[in-house]
Amino acid sequence: MIQTIRNAWSVPELRKKILFTIFALLIFRLGSAIPVPYINSEQLGFYLEAQSGTILGLMNAMSGSAFSMATVFALSIQPYINSSIIIQLLTVAIPALERLAKEGGEEGRKKIASITRYTTVAIALLQGFGYYSLINSYGLVQGGSLNAFWVGAVIVLSFTAGSAFLMWLGEQINEKGIGNGISMILFAGIISRIPTLISNMVTMLGDGSLKWYG
Numbered sequence: 655m656i657q658t659i660r661n662a663w664s665v666p667e668l669r670k671k672i673l674f675t676i677f678a679l680l681i682f683r684l685g686s687a688i689p690v691p692y693i694n695s696e697q698l699g700f701y702l703e704a705q706s707g708t709i710l711g712l713m714n715a716m717s718g719s720a721f722s723m724a725t726v727f728a729l730s731i732q733p734y735i736n737s738s739i740i741i742q743l744l745t746v747a748i749p750a751l752e753r754l755a756k757e758g759g760e761e762g763r764k765k766i767a768s769i770t771r772y773t774t775v776a777i778a779l780l781q782g783f784g785y786y787s788l789i790n791s792y793g794l795v796q797g798g799s800l801n802a803f804w805v806g807a808v809i810v811l812s813f814t815a816g817s818a819f820l821m822w823l824g825e826q827i828n829e830k831g832i833g834n835g836i837s838m839i840l841f842a843g844i845i846s847r848i849p850t851l852i853s854n855m856v857t858m859l860g861d862g863s864l865k866w867y868g
Contacts, residue, residue: 668832675831678823679842685727685819686720686843690812692805693724694794701792717843726816728785730843731836733778734770734821740777741770774821775814782813 662668689695702714702722714721717730745751745766754762786809789795797805820839827835 671830671832675827675838678827678831678835679838682727682820682823682839682842683846685816686717686725686846687723688726690724690726690728690809692795692797692809693789694796695722695724697792698722698724698789698794701794715844715847719847720843724789726812727820729778729781729813729817731817731820731824731839733781733817734774734824734836736777737770737773741766741773771821775818778814778817779810782810782817785813786810 662672699722702710710721713730713732717728717732720727720730741751745755751766751769755766756762758765786795786806789809790806795805795809821836824835824839827833827838831838
């Protein structure tokens with residue numbers, strides 16, 4: 655594997671693709687640390703830590719802990735994944751979309767991709783609103799004397815913009831990087847949690863709350 659990486663690095667074109675992919679993933683990790691305003695992220699983290707075995711915990715794992723910190727990339731690429739699945743199902747169910755996918759050629763694929771993008775934004779808006787409603791129901795939204803509608807709009811639009819940006823970033827990795835942009839972002843988010851998991855295990859072993867059996 656190391657030799658394969660060395661061989662790829664020695665090719666200028668592949669080296670550029672690898673460097674671009676690394677740069678894109680660094681942007682993803684940087685955005686995962688930028689908090690959305692008006693949210694008590696510390697208390698939110700405590701709440702989601704207790705929900706580690708639920709769907710909320712899964713969403714947090716897929717986002718690389720951005721979900722529990724309420725950052726701009728909290729929704730990660732989940733809206734895009736959901737959108738892709740929905741469009742694929744509709745392509746089978748709706749004859750017009752099926753013809754577009756099978757007979758439209760390159761132009762048809764571009765239209766399908768465009769529909770997927772718009773659907774991604776719509777789903778991100780819905781998920782962003784749902785996430786905001788969850789946070790608000792637990793009193794974790796801060797705004798003081800600001801208008802509640804304004805605070806909610808800023809939070810939802812921040813989540814939506816972050817998800818749309820990740821969709822675009824994944825497409826850039828496909829075009830200018832090593833490919834599989836969405837999978838790369840998802841993988842980077844998951845492995846970014848490894849240091850935290852190891853730290854938690856060491857802490858639990860240290861205080862005796864976690865014991866080895868065998």
